[in-house]
Amino acid sequence: MTHGEHTADDAVAAAQAESDQGSASRSSVDRERIAAAVLEILEAIGEDPSRDGLADTPTRVADAYAEFFGGVGQDAGVHLARPIPIEEGATSDVVLVRDIAFRSVCEHHLLPFLGTAHIAYLPDELVIGLGALPKLVDTLASRPQVQERLSEQIADTLVERLAPRGVLVVLQAAHGCVSMRGSRQLTSTTVTIASRGALADPAARAELMVLIGASADQAG
Numbered sequence: 742m743t744h745g746e747h748t749a750d751d752a753v754a755a756a757q758a759e760s761d762q763g764s765a766s767r768s769s770v771d772r773e774r775i776a777a778a779v780l781e782i783l784e785a786i787g788e789d790p791s792r793d794g795l796a797d798t799p800t801r802v803a804d805a806y807a808e809f810f811g812g813v814g815q816d817a818g819v820h821l822a823r824p825i826p827i828e829e830g831a832t833s834d835v836v837l838v839r840d841i842a843f844r845s846v847c848e849h850h851l852l853p854f855l856g857t858a859h860i861a862y863l864p865d866e867l868v869i870g871l872g873a874l875p876k877l878v879d880t881l882a883s884r885p886q887v888q889e890r891l892s893e894q895i896a897d898t899l900v901e902r903l904a905p906r907g908v909l910v911v912l913q914a915a916h917g918c919v920s921m922r923g924s925r926q927l928t929s930t931t932v933t934i935a936s937r938g939a940l941a942d943p944a945a946r947a948e949l950m951v952l953i954g955a956s957a958d959q960a961g
């Protein structure tokens with residue numbers, strides 16, 4: 742047995758022990774396979790995976806990946822499963838939750854992208870507790886993603902579960918694959934918008950963009 746294989750076995754055993762302890766996440770991420778793959782990567786870049794600083798790296802990365810990808814195969818709609826009916830005769834105008842921090846991983850490079858989500862909806866008969874929206878974003882972001890699709894999935898899940906009159910989702914994020922490689926644009930951010938129903942209307946959208954923009958300015 743080569744030294745490399747021995748280290749791989751150690752890493753795999755450690756990952757197994759970790760998952761046997763019962764992780765908080767119900768994710769289906771296979772930590773053993775990730776640890777083995779990370780060991781391969783370390784060897785492939787010409788490193789010595791058995792040196793002190795790297796010995797536990799495969800299991801650390803496996804833990805991190807279990808967190809990053811805990812939303813794979815999960816139904817994000819469960820966070821909206823208990824909507825609250827609006828009282829008969831009552832009307833409700835737009836609900837806007839700004840500055841929901843999120844992190845995801847781009848599916849093209851497996852590098853992180855970090856940003857904020859702003860979610861507005863115009864209720865029809867149902868509203869949802871405000872705490873549900875960050876959970877919805879987190880589950881959908883905990884998958885290999887592209888920012889455009891993440892925006893669309895947030896909007897679609899709201900439409901499916903709340904049947905609102907309109908939805909507007911604005912995501913603003915900085916991408917590791919833009920800042921760390923390629924063009925290395927350190928300060929560039931990407932904004933994506935998904936809108937549905939009445940909030941796809943340019944005038945309604947413009948009013949909300951002013952409120953969202955005001956929030957983004959304060960943050961910046």
Ligand SMILES: [Zn+2]
Pocket residue numbers: 847848849850851852916918919
């Ligand atoms: Zn990328």
